[in-house]
Amino acid sequence: MSSSSSPAAVGPTHRLLVVDDEPDLRTLYELTLLREGYELETAGSVSEGLARLQAQSYSAVITDMRLPDGSGLDLLHWLEQQGRGEKTLVITAYGSAENAVEALKAGAYDYLTKPVDLRQFRLVVASALGRVPAAPPVVAKSPIAAPAAAAAPTAAPEPQASPVAKTPAPRAAAAAVPASNSALSRLAGQSPAMQEVRALIDKVSRSMAPVLLQGESGTGKELVARAIHDSGVRARQRFVAVNCGAIPEQLLEAEFFGYRKGAFTGAHEDREGFFQAADGGTLFLDEIGDLPLAMQSKLLRSIQERSVRPVGAVVEAPVNVRILSATHKDLSAEVAAGRFRQDLFYRLNVIQLRVPPLRERIEDVAQIGERVLQRIAQDAGVSPVPRLSADALELLGRYAFPGNVRELENLLHRALALSGGEWIMAADLGLPEDVLDDSQLGAFDALEPAEAGAVAGLGESDEALDQGQSQELPADLAVYLDEVEREILLRALARHRFNRTAAGAALGLSLRQIRYRMARLGITAGD
Numbered sequence: 001m002s003s004s005s006s007p008a009a010v011g012p013t014h015r016l017l018v019v020d021d022e023p024d025l026r027t028l029y030e031l032t033l034l035r036e037g038y039e040l041e042t043a044g045s046v047s048e049g050l051a052r053l054q055a056q057s058y059s060a061v062i063t064d065m066r067l068p069d070g071s072g073l074d075l076l077h078w079l080e081q082q083g084r085g086e087k088t089l090v091i092t093a094y095g096s097a098e099n100a101v102e103a104l105k106a107g108a109y110d111y112l113t114k115p116v117d118l119r120q121f122r123l124v125v126a127s128a129l130g131r132v133p134a135a136p137p138v139v140a141k142s143p144i145a146a147p148a149a150a151a152a153p154t155a156a157p158e159p160q161a162s163p164v165a166k167t168p169a170p171r172a173a174a175a176a177v178p179a180s181n182s183a184l185s186r187l188a189g190q191s192p193a194m195q196e197v198r199a200l201i202d203k204v205s206r207s208m209a210p211v212l213l214q215g216e217s218g219t220g221k222e223l224v225a226r227a228i229h230d231s232g233v234r235a236r237q238r239f240v241a242v243n244c245g246a247i248p249e250q251l252l253e254a255e256f257f258g259y260r261k262g263a264f265t266g267a268h269e270d271r272e273g274f275f276q277a278a279d280g281g282t283l284f285l286d287e288i289g290d291l292p293l294a295m296q297s298k299l300l301r302s303i304q305e306r307s308v309r310p311v312g313a314v315v316e317a318p319v320n321v322r323i324l325s326a327t328h329k330d331l332s333a334e335v336a337a338g339r340f341r342q343d344l345f346y347r348l349n350v351i352q353l354r355v356p357p358l359r360e361r362i363e364d365v366a367q368i369g370e371r372v373l374q375r376i377a378q379d380a381g382v383s384p385v386p387r388l389s390a391d392a393l394e395l396l397g398r399y400a401f402p403g404n405v406r407e408l409e410n411l412l413h414r415a416l417a418l419s420g421g422e423w424i425m426a427a428d429l430g431l432p433e434d435v436l437d438d439s440q441l442g443a444f445d446a447l448e449p450a451e452a453g454a455v456a457g458l459g460e461s462d463e464a465l466d467q468g469q470s471q472e473l474p475a476d477l478a479v480y481l482d483e484v485e486r487e488i489l490l491r492a493l494a495r496h497r498f499n500r501t502a503a504g505a506a507l508g509l510s511l512r513q514i515r516y517r518m519a520r521l522g523i524t525a526g527d
Protein backbone atom coordinates (compact mmCIF):
# COMPACT_ATOMS: atom_id res chain seq x y z
CA MET A 1 0.00 0.00 0.00
CA SER A 2 1.45 3.37 -0.89
CA SER A 3 0.21 6.89 -1.25
CA SER A 4 1.71 10.31 -1.66
CA SER A 5 0.75 13.96 -1.94
CA SER A 6 2.49 17.19 -2.78
CA PRO A 7 4.33 18.68 0.18
CA ALA A 8 2.28 21.32 1.91
CA ALA A 9 4.90 22.32 4.44
CA VAL A 10 8.19 24.08 3.95
CA GLY A 11 11.45 22.18 3.47
CA PRO A 12 12.31 19.03 1.57
CA THR A 13 9.76 16.26 1.13
CA HIS A 14 10.31 13.39 3.52
CA ARG A 15 9.27 9.83 2.74
CA LEU A 16 8.03 7.90 5.76
CA LEU A 17 7.27 4.26 6.43
CA VAL A 18 4.49 3.43 8.89
CA VAL A 19 4.33 -0.15 10.22
CA ASP A 20 1.19 -1.17 12.10
CA ASP A 21 -1.03 -4.23 11.83
CA GLU A 22 -4.29 -2.41 12.56
CA PRO A 23 -5.70 -1.02 9.29
CA ASP A 24 -7.72 1.69 11.08
CA LEU A 25 -4.68 3.03 12.89
CA ARG A 26 -2.62 2.89 9.71
CA THR A 27 -5.25 5.01 7.98
CA LEU A 28 -5.32 7.47 10.88
CA TYR A 29 -1.52 7.90 10.86
CA GLU A 30 -1.55 8.07 7.08
CA LEU A 31 -4.15 10.85 6.94
CA THR A 32 -2.42 12.82 9.68
CA LEU A 33 0.98 12.66 8.01
CA LEU A 34 -0.22 13.27 4.47
CA ARG A 35 -1.85 16.45 5.68
CA GLU A 36 1.57 17.52 6.98
CA GLY A 37 3.01 17.18 3.50
CA TYR A 38 4.97 13.93 3.91
CA GLU A 39 5.12 11.11 1.38
CA LEU A 40 4.08 7.89 2.93
CA GLU A 41 4.18 4.10 2.64
CA THR A 42 2.71 1.60 5.03
CA ALA A 43 3.26 -2.02 6.04
CA GLY A 44 1.30 -4.38 8.30
CA SER A 45 4.05 -6.65 9.64
CA VAL A 46 7.78 -6.95 10.32
CA SER A 47 8.36 -8.93 7.13
CA GLU A 48 6.43 -6.47 5.00
CA GLY A 49 8.29 -3.61 6.65
CA LEU A 50 11.66 -5.28 5.99
CA ALA A 51 10.74 -5.85 2.36
CA ARG A 52 10.00 -2.15 1.92
CA LEU A 53 13.19 -1.14 3.73
CA GLN A 54 15.25 -3.45 1.53
CA ALA A 55 13.75 -1.88 -1.57
CA GLN A 56 14.41 1.75 -0.61
CA SER A 57 15.36 4.18 2.11
CA TYR A 58 13.11 6.50 4.09
CA SER A 59 13.54 9.61 6.18
CA ALA A 60 11.87 7.93 9.14
CA VAL A 61 10.18 4.70 10.16
CA ILE A 62 7.25 4.78 12.56
CA THR A 63 6.46 1.36 13.93
CA ASP A 64 4.12 -0.24 16.37
CA MET A 65 5.91 -2.31 19.01
CA ARG A 66 3.72 -5.40 18.83
CA LEU A 67 3.35 -6.86 15.34
CA PRO A 68 1.89 -10.22 14.24
CA ASP A 69 5.25 -11.71 13.20
CA GLY A 70 7.56 -10.06 15.71
CA SER A 71 8.35 -6.75 17.37
CA GLY A 72 9.03 -3.23 16.16
CA LEU A 73 12.43 -3.69 17.79
CA ASP A 74 13.29 -6.27 15.09
CA LEU A 75 13.07 -3.47 12.53
CA LEU A 76 15.21 -1.20 14.73
CA HIS A 77 17.86 -3.87 15.15
CA TRP A 78 17.91 -4.56 11.41
CA LEU A 79 18.32 -0.85 10.62
CA GLU A 80 21.14 -0.58 13.17
CA GLN A 81 22.92 -3.65 11.76
CA GLN A 82 22.70 -2.28 8.26
CA GLY A 83 24.00 1.11 9.43
CA ARG A 84 20.94 2.80 7.94
CA GLY A 85 20.18 6.44 8.55
CA GLU A 86 16.40 6.30 9.07
CA LYS A 87 15.10 7.96 12.23
CA THR A 88 12.83 5.56 14.10
CA LEU A 89 9.77 6.21 16.23
CA VAL A 90 8.14 3.44 18.20
CA ILE A 91 4.53 3.29 19.36
CA THR A 92 4.16 1.41 22.63
CA ALA A 93 1.23 0.30 24.75
CA TYR A 94 0.14 2.77 27.40
CA GLY A 95 2.05 2.43 30.67
CA SER A 96 4.67 0.14 29.18
CA ALA A 97 7.71 2.05 30.37
CA GLU A 98 9.95 -1.00 29.86
CA ASN A 99 9.13 -1.09 26.17
CA ALA A 100 9.77 2.60 25.77
CA VAL A 101 13.13 2.34 27.49
CA GLU A 102 14.04 -0.73 25.43
CA ALA A 103 13.16 1.10 22.22
CA LEU A 104 15.26 4.14 23.13
CA LYS A 105 18.18 1.91 24.04
CA ALA A 106 17.82 0.15 20.70
CA GLY A 107 18.35 3.52 19.01
CA ALA A 108 14.78 4.81 18.55
CA TYR A 109 14.67 8.57 18.18
CA ASP A 110 11.59 8.73 20.37
CA TYR A 111 8.49 6.81 21.37
CA LEU A 112 4.77 7.50 21.61
CA THR A 113 2.25 5.75 23.79
CA LYS A 114 -1.19 4.50 22.78
CA PRO A 115 -3.74 5.96 22.36
CA VAL A 116 -1.63 8.27 20.23
CA ASP A 117 -2.36 11.95 20.69
CA LEU A 118 -2.29 13.20 17.09
CA ARG A 119 -1.00 16.65 17.97
CA GLN A 120 1.91 15.05 19.80
CA PHE A 121 2.36 12.60 16.94
CA ARG A 122 2.82 15.46 14.47
CA LEU A 123 5.24 17.22 16.82
CA VAL A 124 7.37 14.14 17.40
CA VAL A 125 7.60 13.31 13.69
CA ALA A 126 8.50 16.93 12.88
CA SER A 127 11.11 16.93 15.59
CA ALA A 128 12.65 13.66 14.34
CA LEU A 129 13.00 15.18 10.89
CA GLY A 130 14.46 18.40 12.20
CA ARG A 131 11.41 20.41 11.12
CA VAL A 132 10.43 23.15 13.53
CA PRO A 133 6.80 22.85 14.53
CA ALA A 134 4.83 26.09 14.59
CA ALA A 135 5.91 28.21 17.56
CA PRO A 136 3.41 28.53 20.42
CA PRO A 137 2.24 32.06 21.32
CA VAL A 138 4.90 33.98 23.18
CA VAL A 139 4.10 34.75 26.80
CA ALA A 140 5.79 37.57 28.66
CA LYS A 141 8.73 36.81 30.92
CA SER A 142 8.82 38.61 34.21
CA PRO A 143 10.73 38.01 37.38
CA ILE A 144 8.84 35.78 39.78
CA ALA A 145 7.15 37.69 42.57
CA ALA A 146 6.18 36.56 46.05
CA PRO A 147 4.70 33.10 45.65
CA ALA A 148 1.50 33.66 47.57
CA ALA A 149 -0.37 30.84 45.92
CA ALA A 150 2.24 28.60 44.39
CA ALA A 151 2.34 25.61 46.71
CA ALA A 152 2.93 26.66 50.32
CA PRO A 153 3.12 30.42 50.54
CA THR A 154 5.93 31.82 52.65
CA ALA A 155 7.73 35.11 52.95
CA ALA A 156 9.02 36.50 49.69
CA PRO A 157 12.42 34.96 48.95
CA GLU A 158 15.45 37.16 48.60
CA PRO A 159 16.32 38.10 45.05
CA GLN A 160 18.83 35.59 43.79
CA ALA A 161 20.75 34.50 40.77
CA SER A 162 18.45 32.97 38.20
CA PRO A 163 18.63 29.19 38.27
CA VAL A 164 18.62 29.30 34.49
CA ALA A 165 22.30 29.26 33.74
CA LYS A 166 21.88 31.02 30.47
CA THR A 167 18.93 33.08 29.35
CA PRO A 168 17.68 31.51 26.17
CA ALA A 169 17.55 33.62 23.05
CA PRO A 170 14.08 34.26 21.70
CA ARG A 171 12.87 31.43 19.48
CA ALA A 172 12.89 33.54 16.34
CA ALA A 173 16.53 34.39 16.94
CA ALA A 174 17.59 30.80 17.58
CA ALA A 175 20.37 30.07 15.14
CA ALA A 176 22.64 27.15 14.41
CA VAL A 177 25.68 27.08 16.67
CA PRO A 178 28.75 27.68 14.48
CA ALA A 179 30.85 24.49 14.50
CA SER A 180 33.89 26.40 15.79
CA ASN A 181 31.90 27.58 18.78
CA SER A 182 29.91 24.45 19.53
CA ALA A 183 30.17 22.86 22.93
CA LEU A 184 31.65 19.77 21.28
CA SER A 185 34.55 21.80 19.93
CA ARG A 186 35.02 23.45 23.34
CA LEU A 187 35.36 20.05 24.97
CA ALA A 188 39.14 19.57 25.06
CA GLY A 189 41.07 16.37 25.78
CA GLN A 190 42.14 13.36 23.75
CA SER A 191 42.48 10.77 26.52
CA PRO A 192 40.73 7.41 25.94
CA ALA A 193 38.17 8.45 28.58
CA MET A 194 37.31 11.66 26.69
CA GLN A 195 37.21 9.83 23.37
CA GLU A 196 34.68 7.48 24.90
CA VAL A 197 32.62 10.45 26.11
CA ARG A 198 32.74 11.99 22.61
CA ALA A 199 31.64 8.73 20.98
CA LEU A 200 28.67 8.54 23.36
CA ILE A 201 27.77 12.18 22.70
CA ASP A 202 27.72 11.41 19.00
CA LYS A 203 25.51 8.37 19.55
CA VAL A 204 22.97 9.87 21.94
CA SER A 205 22.68 13.19 20.09
CA ARG A 206 20.81 11.36 17.34
CA SER A 207 17.86 10.42 19.56
CA MET A 208 15.45 11.90 22.04
CA ALA A 209 16.44 9.38 24.72
CA PRO A 210 16.87 10.97 28.15
CA VAL A 211 20.51 10.92 29.27
CA LEU A 212 21.65 11.04 32.87
CA LEU A 213 25.11 12.56 33.22
CA GLN A 214 26.97 11.44 36.27
CA GLY A 215 30.20 12.83 37.58
CA GLU A 216 31.84 14.86 40.29
CA SER A 217 31.30 18.58 40.51
CA GLY A 218 33.18 20.57 37.88
CA THR A 219 33.96 17.66 35.56
CA GLY A 220 32.14 19.24 32.61
CA LYS A 221 28.67 17.68 32.79
CA GLU A 222 26.94 20.82 31.59
CA LEU A 223 29.41 21.24 28.75
CA VAL A 224 28.76 17.63 27.71
CA ALA A 225 24.99 18.24 27.87
CA ARG A 226 25.42 21.27 25.62
CA ALA A 227 27.52 19.18 23.25
CA ILE A 228 24.70 16.61 23.00
CA HIS A 229 22.27 19.42 22.21
CA ASP A 230 24.58 21.12 19.70
CA SER A 231 25.22 17.85 17.85
CA GLY A 232 21.56 16.87 17.43
CA VAL A 233 18.63 18.01 15.31
CA ARG A 234 17.61 20.43 18.07
CA ALA A 235 20.82 22.48 17.78
CA ARG A 236 18.94 25.45 16.34
CA GLN A 237 16.51 25.42 19.25
CA ARG A 238 17.05 26.50 22.80
CA PHE A 239 19.16 24.81 25.44
CA VAL A 240 17.78 25.73 28.83
CA ALA A 241 19.93 24.83 31.83
CA VAL A 242 18.33 24.74 35.25
CA ASN A 243 20.07 24.18 38.57
CA CYS A 244 17.41 22.23 40.48
CA GLY A 245 19.23 22.74 43.78
CA ALA A 246 19.18 26.53 43.52
CA ILE A 247 15.42 27.11 43.37
CA PRO A 248 13.45 27.62 46.57
CA GLU A 249 10.97 24.79 47.00
CA GLN A 250 7.87 27.00 46.97
CA LEU A 251 8.84 28.46 43.59
CA LEU A 252 9.61 25.21 41.81
CA GLU A 253 6.23 24.63 40.20
CA ALA A 254 5.92 28.19 38.88
CA GLU A 255 9.52 28.15 37.62
CA PHE A 256 9.15 24.83 35.84
CA PHE A 257 5.66 25.17 34.40
CA GLY A 258 5.07 28.94 34.36
CA TYR A 259 1.99 30.69 35.72
CA ARG A 260 -1.03 32.65 34.65
CA LYS A 261 -1.74 36.25 35.53
CA GLY A 262 -3.52 36.42 38.87
CA ALA A 263 -2.50 32.88 39.89
CA PHE A 264 -1.06 34.35 43.09
CA THR A 265 -0.26 37.74 44.58
CA GLY A 266 2.36 39.36 42.43
CA ALA A 267 1.58 37.36 39.30
CA HIS A 268 0.88 40.47 37.24
CA GLU A 269 1.16 38.78 33.89
CA ASP A 270 1.46 35.37 32.29
CA ARG A 271 4.90 33.90 32.51
CA GLU A 272 6.36 30.87 30.81
CA GLY A 273 8.31 28.25 32.73
CA PHE A 274 11.44 26.30 31.87
CA PHE A 275 9.48 23.70 29.92
CA GLN A 276 7.88 26.28 27.64
CA ALA A 277 11.20 28.12 27.28
CA ALA A 278 12.84 24.89 26.11
CA ASP A 279 9.97 23.87 23.81
CA GLY A 280 11.42 22.31 20.67
CA GLY A 281 14.85 22.17 22.30
CA THR A 282 16.58 20.71 25.34
CA LEU A 283 15.93 21.11 29.05
CA PHE A 284 19.02 20.36 31.13
CA LEU A 285 18.20 19.57 34.74
CA ASP A 286 21.40 19.99 36.72
CA GLU A 287 21.63 18.59 40.26
CA ILE A 288 18.45 16.60 39.66
CA GLY A 289 19.13 14.70 42.90
CA ASP A 290 18.32 17.90 44.84
CA LEU A 291 14.73 18.08 43.60
CA PRO A 292 12.23 17.56 46.45
CA LEU A 293 9.99 14.49 46.24
CA ALA A 294 6.78 16.47 45.63
CA MET A 295 8.32 18.18 42.63
CA GLN A 296 9.71 14.88 41.37
CA SER A 297 6.13 13.60 40.93
CA LYS A 298 5.11 16.68 38.97
CA LEU A 299 8.18 16.46 36.78
CA LEU A 300 7.54 12.77 36.09
CA ARG A 301 3.98 13.53 35.07
CA SER A 302 5.06 16.24 32.63
CA ILE A 303 7.67 13.98 31.09
CA GLN A 304 5.21 11.12 30.68
CA GLU A 305 2.35 13.22 29.40
CA ARG A 306 4.59 15.62 27.45
CA SER A 307 2.45 18.47 28.57
CA VAL A 308 2.50 21.09 31.31
CA ARG A 309 -0.11 23.05 33.19
CA PRO A 310 1.05 26.49 34.31
CA VAL A 311 0.07 27.45 37.88
CA GLY A 312 -3.41 28.99 37.68
CA ALA A 313 -4.19 27.54 34.24
CA VAL A 314 -7.06 25.15 33.63
CA VAL A 315 -5.74 23.36 30.60
CA GLU A 316 -2.53 21.55 29.87
CA ALA A 317 -0.36 22.57 26.93
CA PRO A 318 1.79 20.12 24.99
CA VAL A 319 5.54 20.58 25.11
CA ASN A 320 8.23 18.96 23.01
CA VAL A 321 11.35 18.93 25.14
CA ARG A 322 14.36 16.66 25.30
CA ILE A 323 15.38 16.04 28.89
CA LEU A 324 19.02 15.74 29.90
CA SER A 325 19.84 15.62 33.58
CA ALA A 326 22.94 15.55 35.73
CA THR A 327 23.94 14.73 39.25
CA HIS A 328 27.05 14.26 41.31
CA LYS A 329 25.09 11.97 43.62
CA ASP A 330 24.61 8.23 43.33
CA LEU A 331 20.95 8.36 42.29
CA SER A 332 20.34 4.65 42.74
CA ALA A 333 21.45 5.04 46.36
CA GLU A 334 19.07 8.00 46.65
CA VAL A 335 16.30 5.76 45.34
CA ALA A 336 17.20 3.09 47.88
CA ALA A 337 17.12 5.71 50.65
CA GLY A 338 13.64 6.83 49.56
CA ARG A 339 14.81 10.30 48.57
CA PHE A 340 14.38 9.86 44.83
CA ARG A 341 11.41 8.35 43.01
CA GLN A 342 12.29 5.10 41.35
CA ASP A 343 9.95 5.70 38.40
CA LEU A 344 11.50 9.10 37.70
CA PHE A 345 14.99 7.61 38.00
CA TYR A 346 13.95 4.98 35.48
CA ARG A 347 12.68 7.65 33.06
CA LEU A 348 15.74 9.86 33.31
CA ASN A 349 18.34 7.14 33.34
CA VAL A 350 17.62 5.55 29.95
CA ILE A 351 21.18 6.22 28.93
CA GLN A 352 23.91 6.89 31.42
CA LEU A 353 26.98 8.93 30.59
CA ARG A 354 29.74 9.15 33.16
CA VAL A 355 31.99 12.18 32.95
CA PRO A 356 35.21 11.05 34.63
CA PRO A 357 37.05 13.18 37.18
CA LEU A 358 40.02 15.10 35.79
CA ARG A 359 42.49 12.98 37.80
CA GLU A 360 41.36 9.93 35.80
CA ARG A 361 42.37 11.67 32.57
CA ILE A 362 45.19 13.81 33.88
CA GLU A 363 46.98 13.45 30.52
CA ASP A 364 44.36 15.93 29.23
CA VAL A 365 45.37 18.65 31.66
CA ALA A 366 47.72 20.39 29.19
CA GLN A 367 45.19 20.53 26.39
CA ILE A 368 42.29 21.55 28.62
CA GLY A 369 44.53 24.09 30.36
CA GLU A 370 45.56 25.70 27.06
CA ARG A 371 41.96 25.80 25.88
CA VAL A 372 40.65 27.31 29.10
CA LEU A 373 43.51 29.81 29.19
CA GLN A 374 42.70 30.93 25.68
CA ARG A 375 39.07 31.52 26.63
CA ILE A 376 39.70 33.42 29.84
CA ALA A 377 42.54 35.49 28.33
CA GLN A 378 40.26 36.45 25.45
CA ASP A 379 37.45 37.38 27.87
CA ALA A 380 39.88 39.49 29.87
CA GLY A 381 41.30 41.13 26.73
CA VAL A 382 44.78 39.74 27.43
CA SER A 383 46.87 39.32 24.30
CA PRO A 384 48.98 37.40 23.44
CA VAL A 385 47.53 34.50 25.39
CA PRO A 386 50.16 33.34 27.91
CA ARG A 387 51.42 29.76 27.62
CA LEU A 388 51.87 27.22 30.38
CA SER A 389 55.55 26.64 31.10
CA ALA A 390 56.98 23.13 31.31
CA ASP A 391 57.27 23.31 35.11
CA ALA A 392 53.67 24.55 35.44
CA LEU A 393 52.46 21.66 33.26
CA GLU A 394 54.53 19.22 35.26
CA LEU A 395 52.98 20.48 38.50
CA LEU A 396 49.45 20.40 37.12
CA GLY A 397 50.06 16.83 35.97
CA ARG A 398 50.77 15.80 39.57
CA TYR A 399 47.80 17.50 41.16
CA ALA A 400 44.63 15.52 41.96
CA PHE A 401 42.11 18.31 41.19
CA PRO A 402 39.36 17.55 43.69
CA GLY A 403 37.39 20.41 42.05
CA ASN A 404 38.08 19.03 38.56
CA VAL A 405 38.10 21.28 35.47
CA ARG A 406 36.39 24.10 37.34
CA GLU A 407 39.27 24.14 39.81
CA LEU A 408 41.74 24.21 36.92
CA GLU A 409 39.80 27.14 35.49
CA ASN A 410 39.96 29.01 38.81
CA LEU A 411 43.69 28.32 39.14
CA LEU A 412 44.29 29.69 35.69
CA HIS A 413 42.17 32.79 36.31
CA ARG A 414 44.38 33.57 39.28
CA ALA A 415 47.59 32.67 37.44
CA LEU A 416 46.65 34.92 34.52
CA ALA A 417 46.19 37.82 36.89
CA LEU A 418 49.49 37.10 38.66
CA SER A 419 51.80 36.23 35.79
CA GLY A 420 51.54 39.37 33.67
CA GLY A 421 53.99 37.85 31.17
CA GLU A 422 54.03 35.49 28.24
CA TRP A 423 54.47 32.41 30.37
CA ILE A 424 52.62 31.03 33.35
CA MET A 425 55.13 29.48 35.71
CA ALA A 426 54.55 26.85 38.41
CA ALA A 427 54.76 29.52 41.12
CA ASP A 428 51.89 31.47 39.51
CA LEU A 429 49.54 28.54 39.99
CA GLY A 430 49.38 28.97 43.76
CA LEU A 431 48.80 25.27 44.21
CA PRO A 432 48.58 24.03 47.78
CA GLU A 433 51.84 22.69 49.15
CA ASP A 434 50.39 19.23 49.66
CA VAL A 435 50.14 18.50 45.93
CA LEU A 436 50.12 14.74 45.57
CA ASP A 437 53.27 13.20 44.23
CA ASP A 438 53.25 10.54 41.50
CA SER A 439 53.10 7.58 43.82
CA GLN A 440 50.12 8.95 45.66
CA LEU A 441 48.36 9.78 42.44
CA GLY A 442 48.83 6.22 41.24
CA ALA A 443 47.41 4.89 44.48
CA PHE A 444 44.54 7.34 44.24
CA ASP A 445 43.57 6.00 40.83
CA ALA A 446 43.39 2.47 42.10
CA LEU A 447 40.98 3.28 44.89
CA GLU A 448 37.22 3.18 45.03
CA PRO A 449 35.68 6.68 45.24
CA ALA A 450 34.98 6.41 48.98
CA GLU A 451 38.55 5.40 49.68
CA ALA A 452 39.85 8.07 47.32
CA GLY A 453 38.07 10.67 49.44
CA ALA A 454 40.05 9.43 52.38
CA VAL A 455 43.36 9.89 50.56
CA ALA A 456 42.33 13.42 49.64
CA GLY A 457 42.29 14.27 53.30
CA LEU A 458 38.67 13.58 54.16
CA GLY A 459 39.35 10.25 55.73
CA GLU A 460 40.95 9.19 58.95
CA SER A 461 44.04 7.38 60.15
CA ASP A 462 44.04 3.69 61.09
CA GLU A 463 43.86 4.53 64.80
CA ALA A 464 40.99 6.87 64.22
CA LEU A 465 39.21 4.16 62.29
CA ASP A 466 39.88 1.70 65.11
CA GLN A 467 38.47 4.18 67.57
CA GLY A 468 35.51 4.63 65.22
CA GLN A 469 34.54 1.02 65.79
CA SER A 470 33.69 1.84 69.37
CA GLN A 471 32.41 5.40 68.82
CA GLU A 472 28.72 6.27 69.02
CA LEU A 473 26.97 6.59 65.68
CA PRO A 474 25.11 9.84 65.08
CA ALA A 475 21.43 9.62 66.00
CA ASP A 476 20.46 11.69 62.97
CA LEU A 477 22.89 11.35 60.07
CA ALA A 478 21.43 14.27 58.10
CA VAL A 479 21.77 16.69 61.03
CA TYR A 480 25.25 15.41 61.77
CA LEU A 481 26.38 15.82 58.17
CA ASP A 482 24.87 19.31 58.03
CA GLU A 483 26.98 20.22 61.06
CA VAL A 484 30.12 18.86 59.41
CA GLU A 485 29.33 20.73 56.19
CA ARG A 486 28.63 23.94 58.10
CA GLU A 487 31.94 23.66 59.90
CA ILE A 488 33.89 23.08 56.67
CA LEU A 489 32.16 25.96 54.89
CA LEU A 490 32.90 28.31 57.78
CA ARG A 491 36.54 27.24 57.78
CA ALA A 492 36.88 27.81 54.04
CA LEU A 493 35.12 31.17 54.26
CA ALA A 494 37.33 32.30 57.11
CA ARG A 495 40.44 31.24 55.22
CA HIS A 496 39.34 33.30 52.22
CA ARG A 497 38.15 36.35 54.17
CA PHE A 498 34.57 35.52 53.39
CA ASN A 499 35.15 35.69 49.64
CA ARG A 500 32.53 33.14 48.55
CA THR A 501 33.99 32.59 45.09
CA ALA A 502 37.43 31.76 46.48
CA ALA A 503 36.07 29.67 49.36
CA GLY A 504 33.84 27.78 46.94
CA ALA A 505 36.71 27.18 44.53
CA ALA A 506 38.84 25.78 47.35
CA LEU A 507 36.08 23.24 47.96
CA GLY A 508 35.41 22.54 44.28
CA LEU A 509 32.12 24.46 44.39
CA SER A 510 30.85 27.16 42.07
CA LEU A 511 29.70 30.47 43.50
CA ARG A 512 26.12 29.38 42.86
CA GLN A 513 26.66 26.16 44.73
CA ILE A 514 28.35 27.67 47.78
CA ARG A 515 25.69 30.37 47.94
CA TYR A 516 23.04 27.71 47.88
CA ARG A 517 24.74 25.66 50.60
CA MET A 518 25.27 28.72 52.77
CA ALA A 519 21.61 29.65 52.44
CA ARG A 520 20.54 26.10 53.25
CA LEU A 521 22.66 26.03 56.39
CA GLY A 522 21.81 29.61 57.35
CA ILE A 523 25.40 30.86 57.15
CA THR A 524 25.65 34.64 56.81
CA ALA A 525 28.50 37.15 56.76
CA GLY A 526 28.00 37.63 60.50
CA ASP A 527 29.18 34.07 61.12
Ligand SMILES: Nc1ncnc2c1ncn2[C@@H]1O[C@H](COP(=O)(O)OP(=O)(O)OP(=O)(O)O)[C@@H](O)[C@H]1O
Pocket residue numbers: 186187188189215216217218219220221222223224286328368371372405406409510
Ligand atom coordinates in the same frame (compact mmCIF):
# COMPACT_ATOMS: atom_id res chain seq x y z
N1 LIG B 1 36.96 19.00 28.60
C1 LIG B 1 36.84 20.32 28.82
N2 LIG B 1 37.48 21.20 28.02
C2 LIG B 1 37.40 22.54 28.23
N3 LIG B 1 36.67 23.09 29.22
C3 LIG B 1 36.01 22.28 30.04
C4 LIG B 1 36.06 20.85 29.88
N4 LIG B 1 35.29 20.29 30.84
C5 LIG B 1 34.80 21.30 31.56
N5 LIG B 1 35.21 22.49 31.09
C6 LIG B 1 34.90 23.82 31.68
O1 LIG B 1 34.94 23.67 33.09
C7 LIG B 1 33.91 24.40 33.72
C8 LIG B 1 33.05 23.46 34.55
O2 LIG B 1 32.31 22.63 33.68
P1 LIG B 1 30.76 22.33 33.90
O3 LIG B 1 30.05 23.50 34.47
O4 LIG B 1 30.24 21.75 32.64
O5 LIG B 1 30.88 21.20 35.03
P2 LIG B 1 29.74 20.42 35.81
O6 LIG B 1 30.19 19.02 35.95
O7 LIG B 1 28.41 20.67 35.14
O8 LIG B 1 29.77 21.14 37.23
P3 LIG B 1 28.67 21.08 38.40
O9 LIG B 1 28.47 19.66 38.77
O10 LIG B 1 29.31 21.85 39.49
O11 LIG B 1 27.43 21.76 37.85
C9 LIG B 1 33.13 25.09 32.62
O12 LIG B 1 33.59 26.41 32.47
C10 LIG B 1 33.47 24.27 31.38
O13 LIG B 1 33.38 25.04 30.21
